[in-house]
Amino acid sequence: MTTSIIGYPRIGAHRELKFATEKFFRQELSEAGLQAVAAEQRKENWQKQAAAGIDFIASNDFSFYDTTLDTAFALNIIPKRYQNLAISPLEKYFAAARGHQSEVGDVKALAMKKWFNTNYHYMVPEFDDGTTIQLDLTKLLSEYREALALGITTKPVLIGPFTLLKLIRFTGQTQISDVQNELVRAYAEILSQLVTEKVEWLQLDEPALVFDLTTEDISLFKAIYADLLPQKQTVKILLQTYFGDVRDIYTDLIQLDVDGIGLDFVEGRKTAELIATHGFPTDKKLFAGVVNGKNIWRNDYQKTLDILATLPKASVVIGTSCSLQHVPYTVNAESELSQDILRHFAFAEEKLLELKDLNDIFCHGQEDSLTANQVLFAAKRYQGNRAVQSKVAALGDADFTRTPDFSERENVQKAIFQLPKLPTTTIGSFPQTADVRKNRLNFKRGEISKAEYDTFNQEKTKDWIKWQEQVGFDILVHGEFERNDMVEYFGEKLDGYIFTKNAWVQSYGTRCVKPPIVWGDIARIQSLTVEDAVYAQSLTDKTLKGMLTGPVTILNWSFPREDISLKVSTLQIALAIQEEVLDLEQNGIKIIQIDEAALREKLPLRQTDWHSEYLDWAIPAFRLVHAKVAPETQIHTHMCYSEFTDIISAIDAMDADVISFEASRSDLSILDALQANGFRTQNGPGVYDIHSPRIPSVGEIQDVIRRILTKVPVEKLWINPDCGLKTRGVAEVKASLENLVKATQGIRSEL
Structure with missing residues (x-):
């Protein structure tokens, strides 16, 4: 298994989910109708990735509004002002996302901030002193089963406990140290439920590891995973990072009892250097983020192959640098641009094919696509002003x-x-x-x-x-x-x-x-x-x-x-x-x-x-x-x-x-x-x-x-x-x- 996707766009190739959700807000579409549109979008995404030959396909990367908010709701990190509203669970979710004002109550929305260094905005989880962490994996498990019913085995995706703790806004006297053990127990229960479900891989996203980490940050991360990993049982864990390199904690990461580590080779300036200096363990898969998940230009195969050549070939899984939610769906929807222009672009669907090409070249020596790619990059695209x-x-x-x-x-x-x-x-x-x-x-x-x-x-x-x-x-x-x-x-x-x-x-x-x-x-x-x-x-x-x-x-x-x-x-x-x-x-x-x-x-x-x-x-x-x-x-x-x-x-x-x-x-x-x-x-x-x-x-x-x-x-x-x-x-x-x-x-x- 040698290709992987961290996440995929979810708004719909023609913004179907956006329009359906806004109809739901205007009470022009029932909740059942909205759920049907969402299920269709997930199905299309999974089938598109499977048809492209992607080995590690993500589930639970779908969201009606924001995956950070999804994680908070899965763990009951929901302020009382939303829980107390006499409306459906989905409406409470949207109340947290965008506020609510009706006869049943008047509440402001959660804070919203930029997701790391992207133009995507996430909802900031809010933990008040009355919050009790309780697990509800309904969304994650139901989406895993949906894909399985289509004949597609996925790796569920969840924000990792360290990153979640760093994103949470604590509004009362409670601090990280007060909830750390409780949160680890919840993630351990997640692993237990996934064992019952016979899930093979779980992707835990830990992008907060690419920040400048303090001694306290490193100690917190190590303590969390020291408690959590002994409880993973048969579930394989992919610890996924993106948006930079993990220079402050790399040597600790490679010693963890995880089964895969995802590293960013696009924005991670020191990623290749870290591996060259400290090596990479043979008992883990290296999920190498070599295809840019943020920009829309074609991948230069030779430059990417030069990076892959420095890595342990038997361990490498070729992937994107981050979720593909930051790029559009497909170049094929652009009928008004010439092929001379479009051939330089790779949106989400085309990036799937780039992963397949790189896999065929790197693992199987099939170089036809490399030759075509080299011709593209040899031509002068723009004359300059x-x-x-x-x-x-x-x-x-x-x-x-x-x-x-x-x-x-x-x-x-x-x-x-x-x-x-x-x-x-x-x-x-x-x-x-x-x-x-x-x-x-x-x-x-x-x-x-x-x-x-x-x-x-x-x-x-x-x-x-x-x-x-x-x-x-x-x-x-x-x-x-x-x-x-x-x-x-x-x-x-x-x-x-x-x-x-x-x-x-x-x-x-x-x-x-x-x-x-x-x-x-x-x-x-x-x-x-x-x-x-x-x-x-x-x-x-x-x-x-x-x-x-x-x-x-x-x-x-x-x-x-x-x-x-x-x-x-x-x-x-x-x-x-x-x-x-x-x-x-x-x-x-x-x-x-x-x-x-x-x-x-x-x-x-x-x-x-x-x-x-x-x-x-x-x-x-x-x-x-x-x-x-x-x-x-x-x-x-x-x-x-x-x-x-x-x-x-x-x-x-x-x-x-x-x-x-x-x-x-x-x-x-x-x-x-x-x-x-x-x-x-x-x-x-x-x-x-x-x-x-x-x-x-x-x-x-x-x-x-x-x-x-x-x-x-x-x-x-x-x-x-x-x-x-x-x-x-x-x-x-x-x-x-x-x-x-x-x-x-x-x-x-x-x-």
């Missing part, structure tokens, strides 16, 4: 420095804008309702003219500008009705990008994104937003924000090139966005927001690598975008759904004038970091969670503002929601924002 390359090469220190300094700009801007205390604004987008989406689709299909398309969007903008004025917002936005996505929209107007039609990947829950692909050097060839911003500003005497996406986020939310560095690609994008910033300023837009929602996404997981490998160029890339604007122009940025507390100093160094943060789902945890670091930038920690359908009351928002004011000086504080509002409904958005403004006005009166 010399003008863009020269601009990047000519950049110097002065290009990344804005003058005058922050404090002088702050005084200038306060005198110009004359804003009240606690100025109110939103993050940028308003609901993309069915008619907005239909207008865009009709235009793409050629069923309406450009003039008709623009007129519709302008009417939407006019309505929402008027509404914002009536409600009493201080700084307005135009609503972004012309934008399909905060990255794809810009990429469509930049030279160097190409776009897919069906290459969707899951971001969180039912939220899917379609990342554009960086094909070549990036250049601005037309105005991106100026016309829409100028029109919107003409509708109001209040100040309106121009809305852009920053270069780091554009790059991080794209599928990047692999033939040049991330730094160079990002600087190319930064120069293009800089041109747009200066154009907006020239056309009278006085506040420009440059979103960097994904700033942390490619931050190395090891803190020792943060500056040298990322922050030392990512932060200057943002500064490059706004370094040439006048002191009177106010630069905003926005960040969401990541842990920013440990890079607050770097964020301050972005030299923006105002920054808004996601904060409500993380219980305002960022405030302590702002205070401790003497954060100089004006800031707006989000006062309510927009990823939940519940509507916060005026009193609830006022309580949040009062809490923020204990940590943030009033002269630095802005009031805004957590994030953009494009995915929400009109009624809930208007009610929530009206409450936000009323709450702010009330606090102003108190002040």
Whole structure:
């Protein structure tokens, strides 16, 4: 058995699960109907992998929302506020994922954070003092049996106990040491039930091992597995890591009584070196992650074979570097791109075939596919844009420095804008309702003219500008009705990008994104937003924000090139966005927001690598975008759904004038970091969670503002929601924002 998959996409090749789940939310589909759609998606995934000849196929990698949340529910790590709701178990699960507001109760959702260094978001398990770990393996066992009924034997997948403990948020007095033994007993019971079920392999995912590990972390991991492994009986355990190397614990790992160890050879910079230095035991299988599970480019077989040649051939299982949930389903769904382009890509289905090819070459000497692959990589894919390359090469220190300094700009801007205390604004987008989406689709299909398309969007903008004025917002936005996505929209107007039609990947829950692909050097060839911003500003005497996406986020939310560095690609994008910033300023837009929602996404997981490998160029890339604007122009940025507390100093160094943060789902945890670091930038920690359908009351928002004011000086504080509002409904958005403004006005009166 020589090929393995860590996990597979689960939204459906045509987003079937997404659409069915959203129908369930709207009560347009029964729970039985939703379960039927889910079963069909699992069946298709398993059969696709089996047909490709994959030996180790995963089960329990499917989820209605998030596998971390699934693991928490399997272990009864469920806060009482959800358990006490008089609704079905599946509805309680969704309540934890997205909040719940009805006659049976009003609860907020669990916190949501980025999954390591990806654009996927996981639900943070919450352990309160009343939690008792109790095992419910219904989901895992039923899905294993489903596959078995299809004639497919799978390895169930579960988040390992060490990683789970590191992800859990403890809300009371309970600490890791208090639950460690209880959790080990639960995992031992899992093994016992799997023995009864005659399961041969269990995959325990332990990606937390690729962080910088402290002595305490290593002791915790060793203690957990010292207690657990003697109880594995006949079940073989694959301890799977990904997103980096395990340099801090490798020598301990290879001594464990596990049957397989999964190591990442793509992002794990030291993985090959660790094996060369310390060897790999002959009594274990080495699950070698050599096919990139995050990016969509074809695998260079010869480079991969060179890696495999250094490994113990008898022990190797060829696999992906991480779950394939981070790439789209199949290149075959892309009918609008030429074969000359598509032949360079491998989505999830094609990566299965790459594993089969590598297996045939490495294990069986069948080299036909190697020859074809070498021909592909020998051809020149892209000619290059010399003008863009020269601009990047000519950049110097002065290009990344804005003058005058922050404090002088702050005084200038306060005198110009004359804003009240606690100025109110939103993050940028308003609901993309069915008619907005239909207008865009009709235009793409050629069923309406450009003039008709623009007129519709302008009417939407006019309505929402008027509404914002009536409600009493201080700084307005135009609503972004012309934008399909905060990255794809810009990429469509930049030279160097190409776009897919069906290459969707899951971001969180039912939220899917379609990342554009960086094909070549990036250049601005037309105005991106100026016309829409100028029109919107003409509708109001209040100040309106121009809305852009920053270069780091554009790059991080794209599928990047692999033939040049991330730094160079990002600087190319930064120069293009800089041109747009200066154009907006020239056309009278006085506040420009440059979103960097994904700033942390490619931050190395090891803190020792943060500056040298990322922050030392990512932060200057943002500064490059706004370094040439006048002191009177106010630069905003926005960040969401990541842990920013440990890079607050770097964020301050972005030299923006105002920054808004996601904060409500993380219980305002960022405030302590702002205070401790003497954060100089004006800031707006989000006062309510927009990823939940519940509507916060005026009193609830006022309580949040009062809490923020204990940590943030009033002269630095802005009031805004957590994030953009494009995915929400009109009624809930208007009610929530009206409450936000009323709450702010009330606090102003108190002040």
